[in-house]
Amino acid sequence: MSAIRPNWQALAALVATLYALTALPFTATMGPALSLAVAALLAAGAILSMLRAARPIETTILAIASFGAAAMLLAGLTGAFGTANAGYFASLAAAWLLGWRLVTVLSGDGSHGDKGSSLVAIAVPALFGIWVLILWECIVRGAGVPFVLLPPPSAIGLRIAGSLPILAADFRQTVLKAVLFGYVVGSLAGFLVAILADRFRFLANGLLPIGNMVSALPMIGIAPIMVIWFGFDWQSKAAVVVVMTFFPMLVNTLAGLAASGDMERDLMRTYGAGHWQVLVKLRLQAAMPFIFNALKINSTLALIGAIVAEFFGTPIVGMGFRISTEVGRMNLDMVWAEIALAAIVGSLFYGGLALLERAVTFWHPSYRR
Amino acid sequence: MQVGRFVHDRLLPIGTILLVIVLAWYVAAYAMNAPFQRDTDRRAGVTPTSSEFLVKTMSQPKPTMPAPHQVVENLWKNTLTVKPWSKRSLVYHAWITLSATLSGFAMGTALGVLIAIGIVHIPALDRSFLPWIIASQTIPILAIAPMIIVLLSAIGITGLLPKALISTYLSFFPVAVGMVKGLRSPDVLHLDLMRTYSANKVQTLWKLRIPASVPFFFTSMKVAIAASLIGAIVGELPTGAVAGIGSKLLAGSYYSQTIDIFAALIAGSIVAILLVTLVDLAGRFVNARMGARQP
Numbered sequence: 001m002s003a004i005r006p007n008w009q010a011l012a013a014l015v016a017t018l019y020a021l022t023a024l025p026f027t028a029t030m031g032p033a034l035s036l037a038v039a040a041l042l043a044a045g046a047i048l049s050m051l052r053a054a055r056p057i058e059t060t061i062l063a064i065a066s067f068g069a070a071a072m073l074l075a076g077l078t079g080a081f082g083t084a085n086a087g088y089f090a091s092l093a094a095a096w097l098l099g100w101r102l103v104t105v106l107s108g109d110g111s112h113g114d115k116g117s118s119l120v121a122i123a124v125p126a127l128f129g130i131w132v133l134i135l136w137e138c139i140v141r142g143a144g145v146p147f148v149l150l151p152p153p154s155a156i157g158l159r160i161a162g163s164l165p166i167l168a169a170d171f172r173q174t175v176l177k178a179v180l181f182g183y184v185v186g187s188l189a190g191f192l193v194a195i196l197a198d199r200f201r202f203l204a205n206g207l208l209p210i211g212n213m214v215s216a217l218p219m220i221g222i223a224p225i226m227v228i229w230f231g232f233d234w235q236s237k238a239a240v241v242v243v244m245t246f247f248p249m250l251v252n253t254l255a256g257l258a259a260s261g262d263m264e265r266d267l268m269r270t271y272g273a274g275h276w277q278v279l280v281k282l283r284l285q286a287a288m289p290f291i292f293n294a295l296k297i298n299s300t301l302a303l304i305g306a307i308v309a310e311f312f313g314t315p316i317v318g319m320g321f322r323i324s325t326e327v328g329r330m331n332l333d334m335v336w337a338e339i340a341l342a343a344i345v346g347s348l349f350y351g352g353l354a355l356l357e358r359a360v361t362f363w364h365p366s367y368r369r
Numbered sequence: 370m371q372v373g374r375f376v377h378d379r380l381l382p383i384g385t386i387l388l389v390i391v392l393a394w395y396v397a398a399y400a401m402n403a404p405f406q407r408d409t410d411r412r413a414g415v416t417p418t419s420s421e422f423l424v425k426t427m428s429q430p431k432p433t434m435p436a437p438h439q440v441v442e443n444l445w446k447n448t449l450t451v452k453p454w455s456k457r458s459l460v461y462h463a464w465i466t467l468s469a470t471l472s473g474f475a476m477g478t479a480l481g482v483l484i485a486i487g488i489v490h491i492p493a494l495d496r497s498f499l500p501w502i503i504a505s506q507t508i509p510i511l512a513i514a515p516m517i518i519v520l521l522s523a524i525g526i527t528g529l530l531p532k533a534l535i536s537t538y539l540s541f542f543p544v545a546v547g548m549v550k551g552l553r554s555p556d557v558l559h560l561d562l563m564r565t566y567s568a569n570k571v572q573t574l575w576k577l578r579i580p581a582s583v584p585f586f587f588t589s590m591k592v593a594i595a596a597s598l599i600g601a602i603v604g605e606l607p608t609g610a611v612a613g614i615g616s617k618l619l620a621g622s623y624y625s626q627t628i629d630i631f632a633a634l635i636a637g638s639i640v641a642i643l644l645v646t647l648v649d650l651a652g653r654f655v656n657a658r659m660g661a662r663q664p
Contacts, residue, residue: 100493103493103496103497104492104493106496107492107493107495107496107497108492120496121496121500124493124496124497124500125496125497125498125500125501127497128497128498128501129501148523149520149523149524150520202381202382202385203382203386204382205378205379205382205383206382206383206384206385206386207382207386209379209383210383210386210387213642215595216591216595216641216642216645217595217637217638217641217642218595218598218599218602218614218634218637218638218641220599220602220603221602221614221618221630221633221634221637222634223618223622224618224619224621224622224630225627225630225631225634227622228433228622228625228627228630229401229433229434296507299507300506300507300508300509303509304509304510304511304512307509307511307512308511308512308603308606311515311603311606311607312606312618312619312622313622319512320512323512323515323516324515324607327515327516327519327607328519330519330523332516332520335513335516338512339512339513339516342508342509342512343508343509346507346508346509347504347507347508349507350507351507
């Protein structure tokens with residue numbers, strides 16, 4: 001058993017670091033000393049991580065080497081827009097390879113029974129996200145990508161911090177007015193129609209195939225019609241959201257109401273339960289996973305519907321309006337700020353629904369441990 | 370017996386609901402166009418009988434709600450009476466959108482399959498990348514469509530490719546997620562059997578994982594192709610009304626041509642139904658030939 005455990009990420013990182021040494025200093029404002037320090041840190045990290053050490057030590061070495069080097073490389077960019085040379089990118093690649101090695105070590109061999117797996121389950125995707133941001137920042141600023149093409153994440157962060165009132169106003173217009181109203185009304189209407197259709201088999205037989213078909217249609221196209229009918233303000237967007245969220249809820253609730261087993265239904269019949277009693281006490285409970293599935297699908301659809309409907313005409317506020325106008329004015333940092341806002345709202349919406357689902361359908365097999 | 374059940378359980382209910390929809394549409398057309406018509410008549414100083422009034426509400430040039438027959442007439446006029454390659458033809462616009470949809474769908478499917486194969490074989494990718502793919506499903510991705518279009522046109526790429534890229538972006542998520550599920554669907558028993566044959570990873574992939582994933586593949590492709598069509602239509606909005614279903618919608622909205630909007634919407638829906646049906650039929654055929662279980 002040798003003391004060295006080679007792996008391709010660390011070896012490639014070592015090669016990249018050696019190449020980087022031929023092109024010192026890395027950027028216009030980065031002195032030879034700092035550049036050399038980056039290279040030394042990377043080389044040390046690559047070699048030390050290949051020693052047969054315990055996993056905590058290996059991960060610590062990799063984390064220090066990759067993130068230390070990345071921090072120095074980021075610091076070396078101040079006042080050096082677009083002056084990075086090949087050595088800079090080689091050492092960036094080396095740092096990224098060590099980061100990849102770190103993720104590989106943390107993930108293990110893919111078996112899901114590792115100790116501390118809940119921490120790893122959060123840390124690994126987080127590391128991935130952080131590296132995407134680091135690479136984005138370093139490549140855009142190092143290579144001097146024009147600001148109008150792709151602003152670096154730091155500029156987007158600054159823009160978010162600097163225009164909170166605008167973002168808040170857009171959020172209020174698009175999410176709190178159009179999305180929320182449309183989502184509640186559309187989902188509720190779909191649910192009620194499904195309950196009604198379920199009472200009459202004929203109606204359910206007719207609505208289910210039509211609903212399935214409609215959910216494949218580009219329903220977003222009704223946006224211009226709604227703008228003509230309901231005007232430029234949030235009501236037209238809410239109407240689009242109502243139509244878009246209605247059918248997924250209808251189809252899923254109908255499918256869910258058919259999900260309870262024959263045995264349970266027979267049991268209810270032996271209790272002498274009427275249609276509505278069976279519905280409330282058995283079938284709606286069994287349909288909950290399906291209903292939450294529809295609610296989750298609708299949360300994304302509602303945001304998309306409201307944002308795209310704003311491309312067809314709005315008052316001068318709203319997330320979709322801001323995106324389409326700022327793209328036209330080439331203020332891409334503002335556009336990215338709105339996209340970040342939309343992403344945060346979308347994931348929070350979804351996450352909230354997932355938590356609620358857990359509380360309501362705690363009995364479902366998928367939550368058993 | 371089979372036919373009788375088909376008529377009773379499918380044809381009759383669906384037909385009835387569709388009939389009700391068309392009737393409700395006519396009633397809505399009357400109710401929504403009546404105020405404007407009353408106004409016009411009062412200004413013109415005419416007092417039409419109620420049947421004349423009814424006909425008038427159904428034949429306005431720019432109605433609030435076009436009647437179904439007006440939309441059908443518009444569709445008929447713009448598809449069958451003009452040459453399919455002229456700019457007035459809906460066939461031409463549908464073709465523009467369809468070509469972007471199909472190329473984006475092809476790229477998205479290929480990308481999704483590749484990503485899924487990577488995720489199934491590399492644990493690091495599974496742990497780090499898959500959560501982001503799933504999280505990005507909750508994000509209104511379509512919001513970045515205008516930016517992609519404008520950016521690509523700024524660096525000189527216009528026409529089909531930007532729209533196709535948006536379609537790619539929308540369609541690779543369902544395929545990637547579905548294929549990960551599909552490639553992992555073989556039983557442990559079957560995987561162990563492959564191991565006893567001393568099959569390597571490539572052989573296991575080709576001979577077991579990919580055949581097992583076929584039903585999942587077609588199911589996710591049905592979602593993906595509908596998503597690509599939406600991507601292509603939305604991708605046509607920010608370029609201004611040039612060509613395609615999306616531009617017809619936008620042009621209709623500029624000039625309040627409700628009949629045109631409805632016709633474009635129905636043309637888009639027909640394209641969507643055709644595409645989903647085609648994928649569905651292909652899936653049924655392939656699944657039947659391979660003896661696959663439906664997921």
